[in-house]
Amino acid sequence: MSATAEPRSTVAPANPRRLVEFVLRARTFGIVGVLALFVLITTAIEPRFLGAGNVRFILSETSLYALVAVGETLVVLTRNVDLSVGSVVGLSAYVSANMFQAHHGIPIPVVFLVGFGIGLACGLVTGVITAIGRVPSLVVTLAMLYIIRGVDTIIVGSGQVVANALPQSFINIFHATILGIPDLAIATAVVVAVAAYYLRSFRSGRDLYAIGSDPAAARLAGIPIAKRVFAAFVLSGAIAGVGGVVWATQYNTIDATAATGLELQVIAAVVVGGVAIFGGSGSVVGAALGALLLQTISSALNVLGVASIWTEAIAGFLLLVAITLDRAIQLRLAAALRKRRVHLGA
Amino acid sequence: MERDEPTGTARLAEARDEAGAQRPGIRQLGFMARWETALAIALVVVVVLGTQISSQFLSSYNIFTLCTNIGDLAIMALPMTLIIITGEIDLSVASILALSAELLGDLWMHHWPMALIFVVVLAVGALAGAINGLLITRVGLPSLAVTIGTLTLYRGLANVVLGPTSVSNFPTPFSNLGVSGFLGIEWLSWSVVIFAVLAVGFGIALRMTPLGRSLYAIGNNQEAAFHAGIRVKRIKLWLFVLSGFVCAAVGMLYAFELSSASENIGIGFELQVITIVLLGGVSIFGGTGTILGVALAAFVYAGLRSALLLTSSFNENDFQVVSGGLLILSVLIPNIPLFVQRLREMAGRRRLRTQAVDSG
Numbered sequence: 001m002s003a004t005a006e007p008r009s010t011v012a013p014a015n016p017r018r019l020v021e022f023v024l025r026a027r028t029f030g031i032v033g034v035l036a037l038f039v040l041i042t043t044a045i046e047p048r049f050l051g052a053g054n055v056r057f058i059l060s061e062t063s064l065y066a067l068v069a070v071g072e073t074l075v076v077l078t079r080n081v082d083l084s085v086g087s088v089v090g091l092s093a094y095v096s097a098n099m100f101q102a103h104h105g106i107p108i109p110v111v112f113l114v115g116f117g118i119g120l121a122c123g124l125v126t127g128v129i130t131a132i133g134r135v136p137s138l139v140v141t142l143a144m145l146y147i148i149r150g151v152d153t154i155i156v157g158s159g160q161v162v163a164n165a166l167p168q169s170f171i172n173i174f175h176a177t178i179l180g181i182p183d184l185a186i187a188t189a190v191v192v193a194v195a196a197y198y199l200r201s202f203r204s205g206r207d208l209y210a211i212g213s214d215p216a217a218a219r220l221a222g223i224p225i226a227k228r229v230f231a232a233f234v235l236s237g238a239i240a241g242v243g244g245v246v247w248a249t250q251y252n253t254i255d256a257t258a259a260t261g262l263e264l265q266v267i268a269a270v271v272v273g274g275v276a277i278f279g280g281s282g283s284v285v286g287a288a289l290g291a292l293l294l295q296t297i298s299s300a301l302n303v304l305g306v307a308s309i310w311t312e313a314i315a316g317f318l319l320l321v322a323i324t325l326d327r328a329i330q331l332r333l334a335a336a337l338r339k340r341r342v343h344l345g346a
Numbered sequence: 347m348e349r350d351e352p353t354g355t356a357r358l359a360e361a362r363d364e365a366g367a368q369r370p371g372i373r374q375l376g377f378m379a380r381w382e383t384a385l386a387i388a389l390v391v392v393v394v395l396g397t398q399i400s401s402q403f404l405s406s407y408n409i410f411t412l413c414t415n416i417g418d419l420a421i422m423a424l425p426m427t428l429i430i431i432t433g434e435i436d437l438s439v440a441s442i443l444a445l446s447a448e449l450l451g452d453l454w455m456h457h458w459p460m461a462l463i464f465v466v467v468l469a470v471g472a473l474a475g476a477i478n479g480l481l482i483t484r485v486g487l488p489s490l491a492v493t494i495g496t497l498t499l500y501r502g503l504a505n506v507v508l509g510p511t512s513v514s515n516f517p518t519p520f521s522n523l524g525v526s527g528f529l530g531i532e533w534l535s536w537s538v539v540i541f542a543v544l545a546v547g548f549g550i551a552l553r554m555t556p557l558g559r560s561l562y563a564i565g566n567n568q569e570a571a572f573h574a575g576i577r578v579k580r581i582k583l584w585l586f587v588l589s590g591f592v593c594a595a596v597g598m599l600y601a602f603e604l605s606s607a608s609e610n611i612g613i614g615f616e617l618q619v620i621t622i623v624l625l626g627g628v629s630i631f632g633g634t635g636t637i638l639g640v641a642l643a644a645f646v647y648a649g650l651r652s653a654l655l656l657t658s659s660f661n662e663n664d665f666q667v668v669s670g671g672l673l674i675l676s677v678l679i680p681n682i683p684l685f686v687q688r689l690r691e692m693a694g695r696r697r698l699r700t701q702a703v704d705s706g
Binding site (some may be wrong): 081129133134135136138139140142143144145146147149150151153154256264267268271277278309310311312313314315316317319320323324327 | 435485486492496497500501617620621671678681
């Protein structure tokens with residue numbers, strides 16, 4: 001491992017690397033810029049948009065998507081995709097919230113553990129089939145999307161969990177704040193920070209990037225691909241499981257259709273946030289910002305009186321714009337790198 | 347499936363070997379030499395199973411329902427097969443279906459003549475496909491990302507077009523499509539007849555025309571195909587346009603069959619279409635698969651669904667689990683020879699190691 005790491009750093013001269021870093025950082029700044037632009041325009045038209053209540057609401061609503069997007073990012077970095085997160089969130093939301101109906105007075109941390117456990121179990125199954133079965137994750141997670149949702153529907157039956165069945169302290173989680181900042185947003189920020197640090201500074205974290213950039217090279221470099229991909233799916237599942245409990249605190253009424261289609265919003269957030277859909281580049285901070293951007297836009301449209309039926313179409317459009325821009329940046333960057341390499345070589 | 351490859355082209359064979367690590371030849375599975383043979387057997391099993399479960403299984407009413415259900419999905423599976431063979435994917439099919447169905451509803455509500463509506467809706471479908479195709483081929487974006495985006499975009503637009511209203515007053519000759527059989531044959535639905543005709547056309551085009559063969563070449567090795575003079579981008583672009591066009595047509599057909607166009611129409615159809623295509627033996631990595639396999643898979647899928655739904659203990663939700671399981675099996679089974687090989691290698695290595703220990 002160390003032997004392969006060394007030539008890598010000497011082969012890539014300092015300049016291009018700085019260029020790449022610069023562009024990646026510029027990508028994050030780009031999202032922040034668009035975000036700022038949206039906030040400015042919306043506030044200019046409707047000043048209440050920046051009211052404390054609305055900002056808090058946007059942050060709380062973003063938390064769920066940002067959280068699940070962290071797990072999704074780990075998977076997407078390895079050149080895989082997890083389409084099952086929406087179903088995992090739905091299943092976990094119902095089962096965990098139903099705990100309050102089934103066992104009165106059950107402590108809330110236990111409910112979070114249950115959600116975590118459900119997500120973990122789903123992630124384990126997906127991970128085993130993908131990593132050990134060596135079948136494409138697109139197909140496996142598409143199938144898991146079906147299967148988990150089907151299991152969810154069977155468990156839920158004709159029942160549902162309603163707000164009355166939930167303890168007030170559980171419902172309050174979504175609205176609780178520390179110094180005016182929603183608890184959920186703080187918790188999500190912590191998760192994002194931990195994941196960012198892990199991806200940046202741990203060997204196994206860097207391995208995810210290596211696998212996504214070039215699976216064949218990663219194998220030759222001795223990276224345990226199956227193990228890492230497996231871990232990424234398990235983590236993604238577990239995080240989505242916790243996300244399910246968050247979903248329950250947010251919506252309070254949970255039936256079999258809970259969080260249907262969430263995976264698309266999460267993937268949109270990840271991709272808008274600059275994580276390459278074919279792996280190897282991107283960051284969890286970007287993904288979280290992508291989620292924040294999409295949520296802000298949706299809220300802005302709402303405040304501006306654009307009918308909510310437009311939200312879905314606009315989210316899709318933004319995703320297309322984001323990947324098109326990324327492609328343009330990537331082509332420019334590749335051209336610039338080639339020029340420098342030729343220059344240095346000569 | 348191996349036999350389907352143009353045998354003389356060494357380049358293709360090489361590409362196949364390279365990719366072999368990911369998709370080993372399923373001919374190693376002995377009697378299941380062809381995936382299609384296995385599917386034909388599965389179909390017989392399903393029919394036997396169905397008649398065992400219920401005497402209603404082969405009733406003309408049940409067959410008609412089964413045919414109506416599967417016909418639409420199977421038609422959409424045809425262009426999807428071609429797209430997946432070239433190594434791409436189109437997740438936006440159900441959204442294009444919804445867009446065209448809801449556009450049909452909206453225009454009909456506004457008293458447009460039906461012929462004009464047909465033209466407009468088909469054009470919109472082709473345009474939707476062209477947007478997919480242009481982004482994928484000319485901008486060079488991965489089809490997975492593009493069509494996840496357009497899945498959301500087109501579905502969103504569909505909801506904007508019609509909103510929460512539902513249109514159901516289509517003229518009788520059209521709304522009869524979902525009620526009465528083809529030319530008075532009670533059990534035969536229009537959708538399945540259209541599928542049969544199209545399937546023959548697609549099958550011949552894919553198997554016997556240079557264009558059809560070039561799809562396999564593209565799926566096996568895009569670079570090599572390009573250097574062999576195949577216009578990779580143009581072909582892919584037109585495949586997506588075709589897919590959009592066909593899905594728009596199915597969207598109208600489906601709305602007529604339901605005699606209703608409303609929100610959330612055809613939601614999740616893309617999953618079922620892809621399940622049918624992959625179950626039909628088309629590799630998700632591209633380069634292999636036949637229309638015959640996909641057609642058989644469509645009927646295995648429909649038959650199994652119908653048979654299970656006829657049992658009292660099974661409902662639509664349970665079938666979701668089954669069809670997910672089928673999807674996983676359809677990609678796991680071709681990998682079995684690979685597992686066997688790897689187990690053998692591991693055993694061999696262990697033997698060598700023990701020998702080394704013994705002698706040392």
